Amino acid sequence: MRLEAVGRRYRARGPWVLRGIDLDVPEGALLRVEGGNGSGKSTLLRLLAGIDVPTTGRITGRPRTAYVPERFAATLPFDAAGYLVHMGRVHGLCGRQAAARTEEWLERFGITGFAGTALDRLSKGTAQKVAVAQALLAEPELLVLDEAWAGLDTAARALLDEAVTERVAAGGTAVYVDHDPRRLAEAVPRRHRVAAGRLTDGPGGADEMARVVIEAEGTGEPPAALPPHSWTAGPAAGAPGLLRIRVPADRADAALRALLDADPPWHIRAVRSTGGTSPSGAVR
Template sequence: MRLQGVGRRYGPRGRWVLRDVGLDVPPGALLRIEGANGCGKSTLLRLVAGADAPSRGRITGRPRRVAYVPDRFPPALPLTALGYLTRLGRIHGLGRRGAAAAADAWLARFAAEEHAGTPLRELSKGSCQKVAVAQAFLAGPELLVLDEAWTGLDGQARRVLDEAVAERVAAGARVVVVDHAPARPAGAGARVYRVEDGRLCDAPAAGRETLVRAVGPPGAVPPDGLPGAPRWRRDGGGYALTVPAEHSDELLRALLGAQPPWHIEALETRP
């Protein structure tokens, strides 16, 4: 998928919110978009998702199965959580039974099955966000666009979302994310871009980073809450974890002190 010379302004005389944006989004890419409030991140995500059209330029190669979690969940529809998800599943191309099964499964995965029969308008903000996020995974999207999707979720649901994102990336989907928390999506090794003055640039490196190659006990993933909020990815039989260099000592201590301990294979600090 590719954006070429993409610009967006609201109204024929509006200012250009985005100008000449070029971006390649290959299969398996995980992109994180950063920038100041109002710089155009949500605008860019709507264009990527196909929920909005560019005023200039073109977007080609968007895959067929697209899922989008907007920053604001559609308000009170006269549906229950399960009814809404089942309907969305049908819209995403699933059959009636498949949609109902996927809706059940994703509500359960986000620990929201008790709300299946609750009308959307009666859901708490957090439960509503679980539904908003669950709908995105119903049909195995090939392009997943998440605008502040972690906001409002409890810790457990945030971890489920991190895992679900990592699964989609591993399955070759393209995932594009905006989130105010710099470490999201946790551990997934996103490529970071920044919107500045309407243009999309590579985010400047925040400083020196240390890459730690580590092997845990069989089947283990890096534990939660590691110092420095490392990004991580699978690497051979272990994991490659990246943290700001100033957190590397703490990270090593945490990995070596874990029960059972992790084995450190290599350490590399780069500019």
């Protein structure tokens, strides 16, 4: 997905909220958007999600996308389960899949007891869990999260952290805004800052975003030496016994050694770089 010379203003002669935005959003990337209040972060995320359209410039290559807004509109005429099934169908799932994944995510967030509760009668925290669940249940290629952690309890925030890293490890892309500077910091997100309507790379920019994806085949548990939250296994990665690992480039050699030194060793099927500078050594 690519944004080219994108600008947005809301009146013909009104001020530019964003202007001259050029941004590549590659597959398998984790992007954090930062900036002060009113800087245009939410506008940028709405453009990425397709909720808003540019005034100037163009956006190409948008993948299948799910979006969690800063404020969830809980006035829709659904109960929690009905809304999730409906959104599953909007995201392209068949009725049976949508119902099964609705049940799964209600259970994962611990809100099965609210399945039949009208959205406008849910607490703010429970409504936010429903908003997050609708974005996750269809396993989108692009996940856009605008302060999605706000209003969630500690366990639900940890679950969302895990779900985001799972999506990225599986080859999806996530773009997020969050007030906590430590949010997903272990995953080394690529950072962009919005200021005065312009977009710049922040700490953790393109060079620090170099990633290596390793696909390996084997049996047994993944080696304990692998970085936490860096891998998906089994059916989540596409085949039984298949492990897909996504690590910063400077940790790729250590991940390969851990796989090859395991007992029994894992067979390395593929190694590829996904952005930034190429890693050194044999994993180019």
